[in-house]
Each structure stands twice: as structure tokens, then as C-alpha cells.
């Protein structure tokens with residue numbers, strides 16, 4: 073099937089992206105119009121095929137030798153032998169062996185779901201296969217100098233596009249019951265809207281069917297940051313309200329196709345993070361006049377409208393679906409008992425979780441501390457929009473990796489709010505991983521490539537309780553991503569040294585015990601998804617930072633269970649209601 077789109081190209085800066093490509097004159101429709109006298113505003117329109125679009129904006133991509141869907145190879149039984157004990161429960165007084173304790177008052181309810189997660193651009197590879205159009209991440213990885221610290225791309229990644237059957241068979245063999253994946257928008261709609269790519273729909277059909285075949289519950293995310301490039305280049309992506317209709321149409325195609333075999337849906341992944349990517353690097357995408365400081369909030373505005381519109385549509389297609397968006401963040405611990413730090417904590421909630429959670433779970437509109445800022449430039453939500461947004465989340469899906477201490481800026485909150493050049497503006501709160509005294513960290517640090525991430529599992533029960541008490545989600549709370557980057561894992565060269573990941577193992581055991589504590593205190597936690605199914609493209613850190621509970625040899629694409637995979641499953645099975 074031929075996919076084409078008409079793209080207007082501005083003369084000047086934006087053509088710089090095509091400097092290494094041969095321009096596809098054969099398909100260009102000569103339709104140049106001079107709109108004013110300056111060269112910067114000369115425009116011309118071309119009819120482009122998907123291949124042209126790749127050639128101009130991305131250039132050549134790498135492929136892997138396994139490039140058709142493969143049947144799973146047998147999982148060696150030796151790889152399913154649990155590791156030597158890594159996590160040591162306390163020695164009871166005077167005894168020489170660790171006490172094998174089980175707290176009989178803890179329990180995961182029978183229907184508690186536990187699984188692993190991945191996301192399309194981070195794991196699939198096969199970026200040009202079967203008609204996929206480029207996403208902004210293909211440009212960010214291929215074209216933007218130093219955007220990815222290691223110059224890695226997602227061209228091959230974990231080759232999941234062809235090896236998904238093996239991947240699903242492997243997690244099933246471990247006893248993992250749920251797999252959360254994301255759908256690549258630009259596979260389904262290579263230009264973000266328009267003609268549908270049937271081959272991509274058939275691919276996800278088979279992936280979902282394979283999950284069912286192995287007794288694994290599939291969960292699907294519609295958008296995990298891989299915006300179709302065409303939408304960024306034609307109207308600025310999430311900066312424009314045009315995204316709302318395009319996202320809703322994409323959601324319609326996907327819900328219609330899969331609603332009878334996928335029950336759990338996440339619309340958008342972590343809008344705090346992907347809206348924080350704006351402003352995108354200049355000269356690679358459509359230019360915008362929206363000031364940098366406003367861009368994340370325009371994105372957030374349209375993300376709320378797009379999410380809620382997709383939510384309402386999904387419910388109208390199948391009212392039994394569970395549809396939510398995934399938010400992210402950690403518990404915000406006041407660093408001291410000063411009132412300034414208490415105020416800073418309120419600002420930190422307002423500019424993070426509450427930015428999206430207050431509209432969806434409480435009021436249909438922004439928290440007042442955030443509204444004070446955004447009402448200076450964003451339109452007010454109409455009463456119809458408020459009604460659409462309010463209540464558009466069935467569960468509170470939170471990607472909760474760590475926690476932070478929060479404090480007021482040194483100059484004080486009021487001075488910061490009055491000074492848009494303050495580096496903490498507009499949030500005007502500060503964070504640290506260090507306890508007051510600046511000596512001890514909140515917990516062991518992850519890899520130096522993830523300075524935002526320390527193990528802080530002690531704070532999980534109070535955090536989950538805070539979410540329940542504040543946003544009162546009707547379907548409970550899911551920890552929809554959690555995990556840790558094992559420090560310096562990429563420097564380990566021998567397989568046995570890679571496969572024992574003690575910090576990650578301890579993280580999963582302690583985290584799951586923290587959830588047991590929260591459950592015993594009456595917090596309704598419904599499930600967990602470990603990030604990640606295996607090592608993958610960690611965005612701007614490339615493959616240098618590892619989050620997997622499986623190791624992937626990127627040269628051979630062989631997968632290996634790490635010790636943490638067993639620890640995660642063991643602690644759940646130990647406490648799961650029989």
C-alpha cells in the first residue's frame with residue numbers, strides 16, 4: 073500500500089535537516105509559492121511517500137539479521153533455576169542461618185496483577201519495517217547531535233518487532249502474568265493520520281493473541297512518546313490543538329480493532345515527562361512562536377484533552393474497558409519542618425502529579441497553584457471540556473520509581489514566583505536526594521546515568537496512601553512502572569557478573585513488601601508492572617543505562633534472565649492469596 077502525504081517545507085533553517093539526503097525530486101510535486109519577500113518564509117509543498125519522508129528527515133537506518141517474525145526457541149531449563157539467595161531476611165538472635173520469614177498478616181489479593189512493561193520505540197527496532205513512518209525519536213536519535221549521549225538509536229533495539237513471541241514465552245515461563253506494551257502510532261498511521269497501515273494492525277493482533285496463548289494478560293499504551301514526525305512537522309505536535317482530533321482518531325482505530333481482546337488501556341505515558349521535552353531542539357522540527365517556558369503547559373493542555381477524548385470514545389466503544397493515563401513521580405518529603413518547605417511541597421505536587429491528576433480525578437481543571445501560572449496564557453477549559461476531563465481515569469496508574477526531599481528555593485518562593493529568570497521558575501520548589509545535613513542520601517543510588525533515581529522504597533507506603541487519600545481513584549492504584557538502573561551494569565563484561573543484580577533485586581523485594589504494608593493499611597493497590605521486561609533504549613542515555621530484569625546481548629539478540637526477575641516473581645508468589 074502506498075502512503076503519501078503533502079508536506080510544506082520552509083526554505084532556510086528547516087531544510088538543514090535534509091542536508092545529507094538526496095532530495096526525492098521524482099515524487100516532488102512542483103507547487104512552489106512565494107508567500108513574502110524574505111527567503112525564510114518561502115514555502116513549497118511536496119507529495120511525499122513514507123520512504124521519501126525517511127530519506128529527508130532521518131536518513132539510512134540499521135537492520136538486524138532476524139527480520140521476519142520468529143517462533144520462540146525453547147527456553148533452557150537451566151535458565152529457570154532460581155539464583156542463589158540474594159536477599160537476606162534477618163538472622164534471628166543467635167542463629168547461623170537466615171530466618172525464612174513470612175509475615176502472615178500480609179497478602180496480595182487473588183486478582184492482584186503483576187507484570188512487566190516495555191515501550192515500542194525502546195524495544196521494537198525494525199523502524200522502517202512494514203510501512204512504519206518516522207517518529208520524532210527517529211530524528212532525535214539520528215540527526216540531533218549529542219541528544220543521545222551514546223549516539224545510539226532505536227533502529228534495532230531489542231528486535232522485539234520480530235522476536236515478540238519469544239519475549240512473551242519467556243515471561244510466561246517465569247510465571248509473570250501481565251505484559252504491558254505500547255503501540256507505535258506511526259506504524260498504524262505512518263503520517264499520524266490518514267491511511268491506516270493494515271500490516272501494523274495485523275502485527276499487534278498477533279502480539280496480543282500470543283499473550284493470550286501463553287496465559288499472559290496484555291495491557292496496551294497508545295502513546296509512549298513516539299509522536300509521528302509528520303504531526304510535529306506540520307503543526308507542532310502536542311503544542312497544537314490539532315493533536316486532539318488526530319489522537320482521538322488513532323485511538324478509535326486501535327480501540328475498534330482490539331477492544332474485545334485487550335481489557336486494560338493506558339492512553340498517554342507520563343505527560344509530565346514528554347511535555348517536558350518541549351521545547352524540542354531547534355531547526356529539526358516545525359518552528360514555534362510559543363515561548364519556551366509555556367511549551368510544556370500547552371502540551372499538557374492538549375494531552376489532557378486528547379486523553380479524555382480518547383477515554384470517552386473508548387468507553388463508548390466498550391464500556392467494560394479499563395482506561396487510564398499513566399502519570400509519574402515520587403513522594404515529596406518536606407526537607408525540614410519549616411512552613412516554607414511545606415509550601416514548596418504543595419507547589420511540587422501542583423506542578424507534577426496534580427497537574428494531570430487533579431483535572432482527571434478531582435475537578436476537571438488545574439490545581440490553583442498551577443492555574444495561577446498557566447491562566448496567564450492558556451485558554452480556560454470550557455464547561456464541556458471540564459466535564460469530559462473530570463472522571464476520565466478508571467485507575468490511578470503511577471510510574472513511581474523513587475522519592476525526593478523538597479524545599480523552598482534559597483531566595484524564597486515569593487521571590488522566585490516574581491522572577492521568571494529564576495532557574496526554578498515557574499515551579500519554584502527545589503529537590504534533593506540528601507537528608508538535611510547534606511551527608512546521607514535517601515537510599516542507594518542507581519547508575520550515575522540516572523541521577524534522579526535512588527532506591528527509596530521506605531517511602532512507598534506513605535506515598536500510596538497519599539495518592540489514595542488525595543485523588544480517591546475509584547478503581548484503585550496501579551504501580552504501572554517501577555525499577556532501578558543497576559549501578560555500572562554496562563561496565564560488566566562477563567555474563568555471570570551481569571546476571572546477578574543485587575540492588576535491583578533488593579529494590580523489587582523491598583518495594584513489593586512496601587506495597588504489602590500499604591495493602592494492610594487499606595490502600596487499594598491493584599497491580600504492578602516492573603520496568604522493564606529487558607534492557608532497552610533508555611532514551612537520551614541510549615543503551616548505557618540498564619533497567620531490564622532480563623539482559624539482552626545486543627549483538628546476538630539473545631535474552632537472559634537476571635536474578636531480579638526471580639526475586640520479583642518469588643516475593644509475589646509468596647504472598648499471593650491462594
Ligand code: BGC
Nearest residue numbers: 191341342471553603610619
Ligand atoms: C518511562 C520509560 C523509561 C523509564 C526509566 C519511565 O519514565 O516511561 O520509558 O525508560 O522511566 O527511565
